[in-house]
Amino acid sequence: MPSEVHVALRDLAESYTTYPVDAKALIKQHTRRKRVKIAVFTSLAALVTTSMGLLVANGSNSGRTSLHEGSTTDPRTGRYWLIDAPPPRHADGTFYDPADSQPTASPAPRESKASGYAALQRAFDAAGLPRGSTLQHRPDGYGTATDDAILPGGTRLLLIRDELDRPINFRMSSSDGVGAHILEQDVPGTRSAALIDDNSPYADSPDGRYGGHAVTVVAADGTTVMWVGPSNLNLTTLKGWAFSGAQGTVGSE
Amino acid sequence: MRPHPGYVKRADRDGEFTAYVAACSGSLERFAYLLTTDASQAQDLLQSTLMQLLAHWSDVRDRASLDAYARKIMINKHRAWWRRRSSSEVITDRLIMPSVPDATWQVDARQDLLSQLRKLPPRQRATVVLRYYEDMSEAEVAAVLGCSIGTVKSQTSRALGHLRAHLAQGAANEEAHRA
Numbered sequence: 001m002p003s004e005v006h007v008a009l010r011d012l013a014e015s016y017t018t019y020p021v022d023a024k025a026l027i028k029q030h031t032r033r034k035r036v037k038i039a040v041f042t043s044l045a046a047l048v049t050t051s052m053g054l055l056v057a058n059g060s061n062s063g064r065t066s067l068h069e070g071s072t073t074d075p076r077t078g079r080y081w082l083i084d085a086p087p088p089r090h091a092d093g094t095f096y097d098p099a100d101s102q103p104t105a106s107p108a109p110r111e112s113k114a115s116g117y118a119a120l121q122r123a124f125d126a127a128g129l130p131r132g133s134t135l136q137h138r139p140d141g142y143g144t145a146t147d148d149a150i151l152p153g154g155t156r157l158l159l160i161r162d163e164l165d166r167p168i169n170f171r172m173s174s175s176d177g178v179g180a181h182i183l184e185q186d187v188p189g190t191r192s193a194a195l196i197d198d199n200s201p202y203a204d205s206p207d208g209r210y211g212g213h214a215v216t217v218v219a220a221d222g223t224t225v226m227w228v229g230p231s232n233l234n235l236t237t238l239k240g241w242a243f244s245g246a247q248g249t250v251g252s253e
Numbered sequence: 254m255r256p257h258p259g260y261v262k263r264a265d266r267d268g269e270f271t272a273y274v275a276a277c278s279g280s281l282e283r284f285a286y287l288l289t290t291d292a293s294q295a296q297d298l299l300q301s302t303l304m305q306l307l308a309h310w311s312d313v314r315d316r317a318s319l320d321a322y323a324r325k326i327m328i329n330k331h332r333a334w335w336r337r338r339s340s341s342e343v344i345t346d347r348l349i350m351p352s353v354p355d356a357t358w359q360v361d362a363r364q365d366l367l368s369q370l371r372k373l374p375p376r377q378r379a380t381v382v383l384r385y386y387e388d389m390s391e392a393e394v395a396a397v398l399g400c401s402i403g404t405v406k407s408q409t410s411r412a413l414g415h416l417r418a419h420l421a422q423g424a425a426n427e428e429a430h431r432a
Binding site for chain 1: 267270271274275278279282283284286287292295296299300303304307308362363366367381382385386388413416420
């Protein structure tokens with residue numbers, strides 16, 4: 001019997017006419033989608049900021065264009081990893097990234113996927129989501145670990161665990177103002193900070209349209225948990241879950 | 254972000270990806286066709302899978318496992334699609350849009366097999382396709398599907414039980430045709 005199935009399936013597959021795939025077009029599409037879809041978070045992380053030591057010392061953005069020896073200072077809060085500064089410009093008006101010549105070493109070890117999933121589970125358990133919500137792994141996701149939190153009504157929240165290896169300037173995602181709407185807040189009762197974005201990529205839409213809300217909690221060690229939900233989900237509600245998830249896991253990071 | 258341990262330069266990645274697509278997109282598309290039983294869906298599934306594979310190219314440290322990884326992506330995507338469509342899609346005995354009419358019994362047999370495959374739940378369909386088209390062992394199927402070997406056995410048994418009657422009928426039709 002199995003051999004009959006084998007033959008039948010092979011015959012069926014061989015009868016199907018395949019078409020050549022334009023790999024270059026896929027690469028081009030991937031590049032475009034990546035640029036738009038993860039502009040706020042992942043792409044931003046590729047943009048190194050100005051000297052963190054100087055920012056920590058000054059507590060302001062005034063020194064963003066000059067670098068400082070103290071940039072390897074140990075982080076003490078999630079805000080260490082977040083720079084709120086307009087991008088510096090060259091004389092001709094183009095933007096530049098001062099971190100190109102000043103890499104910042106990471107004080108945080110890169111965690112395993114298992115640790116990432118465990119961290120997401122802890123955040124999920126502590127978030128206070130509606131009863132009946134479930135968590136599912138997405139092995140194909142971004143970052144160290146990615147899960148789907150599915151609410152009783154079927155709404156999916158994307159939970160992404162990642163870690164920063166250097167501070168990010170979340171205003172530098174583009175020169176046309178993307179990121180201007182992002183709020184930075186401390187998470188009460190923790191040393192974490194959060195980025196609250198009311199216009200974030202949510203789904204894998206082919207055209208990379210925005211259409212969701214996102215709250216990214218950045219812990220003092222640079223590890224992050226990003227909560228992404230659809231735009232019809234109240235951002236305050238999403239923020240409440242993300243903050244509860246961080247507050248309930250204090251001491252476990 | 255810090256590069257992954259399997260980080261490859263973009264130019265290298267694009268070159269490797271292009272070569273992989275040239276070598277393997279055909280077999281992947283056939284696999285997608287068996288999963289979806291629909292040509293247009295198979296092409297969509299292939300493209301979506303390749304996009305995701307490209308996005309996580311650096312995550313696959315062992316290039317020899319690319320095929321298994323791609324099939325895993327494909328199966329997960331297909332299951333997600335199936336869940337979304339299952340509330341609005343009606344599964345029928347016959348294909349709603351049959352192919353070009355052909356008097357030969359082989360074409361009828363293929364259409365019948367497609368119809369029978371469509372009746373299988375996506376997990377059973379994936380199991381039987383991996384097991385008997387991709388020639389994977391039960392352990393390999395379990396690894397791709399993320400389940401136990403026992404689950405693979407039970408899913409395979411149910412799928413074969415469903416197909417058994419169909420193939421027996423097909424064999425009878427073939428005999429009648431040749432007679």
